[in-house]
Amino acid sequence: MDSESKPFSTHWADITADRIIRERGEKDVYVCASGITPSGTVHIGNFREIISVELVVRALRDRGRTVRFIYSWDDYDVFRKIPENMPQKELLETFLRKPITLVPDVLSDEASYAAHNEKTLEKVLPEVGIEPEYIYQAERYRASKYAEGMKTALDHRDDIRRQLNAHRTTLLADDWYPVSVFCTRCDRDTTRVTGRDGDYGVSYTCDSCGNAETVDLRKTSALKLPWRIDWPMRWSVEGVDFEPAGKDHHSEGGSFDTAELTSREVFGHEPPVSFQYDFVRIKGGSGKLSSSSGEVVSLSDVLRFYQPEVVRYLFAGTRPNSEFAISFDLDVLKIFEDYDKIERNYYNKPENPKKIKKWEKDARIYELSQVGAVPTTLPYQIQIRHLTTLLQIYSGDIDAVVSYLGDVPEADLERFRVRARCAWNWVNDFAPEDFRFSLRTVDDGRVDMADNLAAAVRTLGVLAVDKLGDLPEKEFSNLMYDVMHEHSLESAEFFTAVYQALIGKDKGPRLLNFLHVVGRETVSGLLGLY
RNA sequence: GGGCCGCUAGCUCAGUAGGUAGAGCAACGCCCUUUUAAGGCGUGGGUCAAAGGUUCGAAUCCUUUGCGGCUCACCA
Numbered sequence: 001m002d003s004e005s006k007p008f009s010t011h012w013a014d015i016t017a018d019r020i021i022r023e024r025g026e027k028d029v030y031v032c033a034s035g036i037t038p039s040g041t042v043h044i045g046n047f048r049e050i051i052s053v054e055l056v057v058r059a060l061r062d063r064g065r066t067v068r069f070i071y072s073w074d075d076y077d078v079f080r081k082i083p084e085n086m087p088q089k090e091l092l093e094t095f096l097r098k099p100i101t102l103v104p105d106v107l108s109d110e111a112s113y114a115a116h117n118e119k120t121l122e123k124v125l126p127e128v129g130i131e132p133e134y135i136y137q138a139e140r141y142r143a144s145k146y147a148e149g150m151k152t153a154l155d156h157r158d159d160i161r162r163q164l165n166a167h168r169t170t171l172l173a174d175d176w177y178p179v180s181v182f183c184t185r186c187d188r189d190t191t192r193v194t195g196r197d198g199d200y201g202v203s204y205t206c207d208s209c210g211n212a213e214t215v216d217l218r219k220t221s222a223l224k225l226p227w228r229i230d231w232p233m234r235w236s237v238e239g240v241d242f243e244p245a246g247k248d249h250h251s252e253g254g255s256f257d258t259a260e261l262t263s264r265e266v267f268g269h270e271p272p273v274s275f276q277y278d279f280v281r282i283k284g285g286s287g288k289l290s291s292s293s294g295e296v297v298s299l300s301d302v303l304r305f306y307q308p309e310v311v312r313y314l315f316a317g318t319r320p321n322s323e324f325a326i327s328f329d330l331d332v333l334k335i336f337e338d339y340d341k342i343e344r345n346y347y348n349k350p351e352n353p354k355k356i357k358k359w360e361k362d363a364r365i366y367e368l369s370q371v372g373a374v375p376t377t378l379p380y381q382i383q384i385r386h387l388t389t390l391l392q393i394y395s396g397d398i399d400a401v402v403s404y405l406g407d408v409p410e411a412d413l414e415r416f417r418v419r420a421r422c423a424w425n426w427v428n429d430f431a432p433e434d435f436r437f438s439l440r441t442v443d444d445g446r447v448d449m450a451d452n453l454a455a456a457v458r459t460l461g462v463l464a465v466d467k468l469g470d471l472p473e474k475e476f477s478n479l480m481y482d483v484m485h486e487h488s489l490e491s492a493e494f495f496t497a498v499y500q501a502l503i504g505k506d507k508g509p510r511l512l513n514f515l516h517v518v519g520r521e522t523v524s525g526l527l528g529l530y
Numbered sequence: 531g532g533g534c535c536g537c538u539a540g541c542u543c544a545g546u547a548g549g550u551a552g553a554g555c556a557a558c559g560c561c562c563u564u565u566u567a568a569g570g571c572g573u574g575g576g577u578c579a580a581a582g583g584u585u586c587g588a589a590u591c592c593u594u595u596g597c598g599g600c601u602c603a604c605c606a
Contacts, residue, residue, distance in 0.1 A: 010546070010547075012546095015546085015547090036606095037606060039606080074606075077605095077606065078605090078606090080605075080606085167532095167602080167603060168603070168604090169603055169604090170603095170604080226605085226606085227605075227606045228605095228606090230606095246601090247533095247534065247535085247600065247601055247602095248600095248601060248602075248606095249601095249602095249606095250533085250534070250601085250602095251532080251533050251534070251600095251601050251602040251603085252532050252533040252534085252601095252602065252603085253532075253533080253602050253603055254533085254601080254602050254603090255602095255606080257533095257602090276534070276535090278534090278535075278600080279600080321534080321535065322535070322536080323535085323536090323599085323600080330567065333567085333568090334554085334567095337568085338554095357545095358544090358545085358552085358553095361544095361545090383568080385566090385567095385568065386568095388566095389566085431566095432566080432567085434566050434567090435566055435567090436566085437566080477564065480564080481563070481564075484563090484564095485563090490563095491563065491564070491565090492565090495564075495565070499565095505566090507565065507566055508565085508566060509565090509566060510564075510565065510566080510568090510569085511564065511565075512564065
């Protein structure tokens, strides 16, 4: 697709990019923002926000615009409660009400609980082609980088109270201040602001330790803005042009609503273009997921079963404001097949004008699904179902599968391996029992079966020694049926016997292809036992 | 109570710069004596939740209603 056709794309990322340019005007740099609180494991629902922004960033860059893609970690948030499944709860208990950036990391050896959650995500995002500029809120607040923003908020205390009260049931009192304080003696936010002292002084008392003092906005690490005020403050400091938000924010009276007002009236910044994204559900995968990460499914969990392009495809192919489920059951195979289909189509543009429109949409989704540059020619494809069969034959040995196939191009090898790992993980964790098998070995010996069945199996084994792999499949197939007839067997019993001899089950992958893949030597070895 | 989203073929859903309704699965038919929820070819099937409006023309825009879901009014 040439750049001229892009503005006409009806993909939501392109529509949003066009909207940003239209509403914000021509700018040297467009600032696109995303961010969450690392107060727990970052889950796949949080990921929707990140990738939604990234897709819009790409759309803007595809239009030749320069974009700054920032990701704010709100790690000066307070540690409210200890998540389930956390070790060392007694220790963590002593850190409640302190900022999460000061809570120790009991899961790994990062600098803090917040850092643990941050690094866990930061390490995996590049795998799906996402590399934003990270901003750590705790660091900024503690270095007083937001001193002026906090002063502005304090100066407009009455305006902000009015803005927030418009939607509250319990109104903020007259002595409320638009800042929260972490006590400098005990680090807890169990404090009350008691007054201001000049432009930059703020006085507070701590209910936990009794500390009372006056701090200077420009020098203290104690102060931060509450979420609803912090958000618009950051918009103005960073000059944010675009930031989506979850449906919890985008509601009448929600935080986006009040932040818009505060941004305009207090910080003098036109609020960013935004849209609302819906939640992500999980389908299948009962119990086997997220054992390491508590109750939520993380991006890393998803990447164990979906290759990065397919993960991107899931999000790029779904409108942000509609809910969808990530499946771990048999749907996984369907998703891979769907992805492969739009990949094939991408390199095969239809002539029929009626089909062009559909093709363009799918083509754009395919482009946006790529981790890096879009390949210039159709990458090597292997059907995911076939791959699961091959992997089971070779007991998960990916190199063995590669050499069996013999035609995986060097350039596509890494992508192939990633897919193979996903497929193998899926077979082991989620494939239905019917789907799974392991090839028997000669050492396993015979499976008990009636003499007439064993005789037919033996005959097929002899046939395999002579012909398997030499004859076209169709002809081998005919010979196979001849064997069945010679022994006066119904197809059902014959097939069952062969499957029993090969994998110890009544059913298995389509036999003809399966025999071929397993190979002459192994087939004749196993059938030769009868 | 407010807001947002959804309601399209039996099922799951595509279909937003408005222009004669699409896919997959299911069903049905024919073919293949061949099967892990991928055999092949073909066929039928929808008053696009309801009503009204704008328009030459509406699944698509506006209004109202019904049903379903989520969300806000505490914190982030």
